[in-house]
Amino acid sequence: MSEMKIRVLVVDDDQEQLTLAERSLSAFGFDVRTHRSSLGVSNLVRTTLPDLVLLDVNIPALTGDKVLTLARGQAPAGTRFVLFSASDESKLRALALASGADGYITKSTQGEELAKKLHAIYAKGRAVVAAPAP
Secondary structure, eight states: OOOOOOEEEEEOSOHHHHHHHHHHHHHTTOEEEEESOSTTHHHHHHHHOOSEEEEESOOSSSOHHHHHHHHHTTSOTTOEEEEEESSOHHHHHHHHHHHTOSEEEETTOOHHHHHHHHHHHHHHHHHHHHSOOO
16 A cells, blocks of 8 residues: 655745755655745645645745745645745744744755655654644
């Protein structure tokens, strides 16, 4: 019996970054969908039901932390939101905490390391969803 692929929505205004993330994550078994604008992310989250949303922080029109706030209301309960940026890691960590993100990853993280971090965030979310109510 084959395991379901983890569905990831990658949101970034940089086409090269989207292509790199899609190729890299697909190679590690993720089902990847990309979107090049902050506009329409809430609708996409509602219709595609991703397990993880990897959001670029510095997108024109609406920054990643603002998109997260809007999209979380449309997402299934177990969807994990991860901020993704080339920003300084300490600033990214603070923004992730302030915005209620489930994690953060710097854009210098690629390939197998990116896949491992996303798997860990996904697994952590699954454990929380599967935990019995007190």
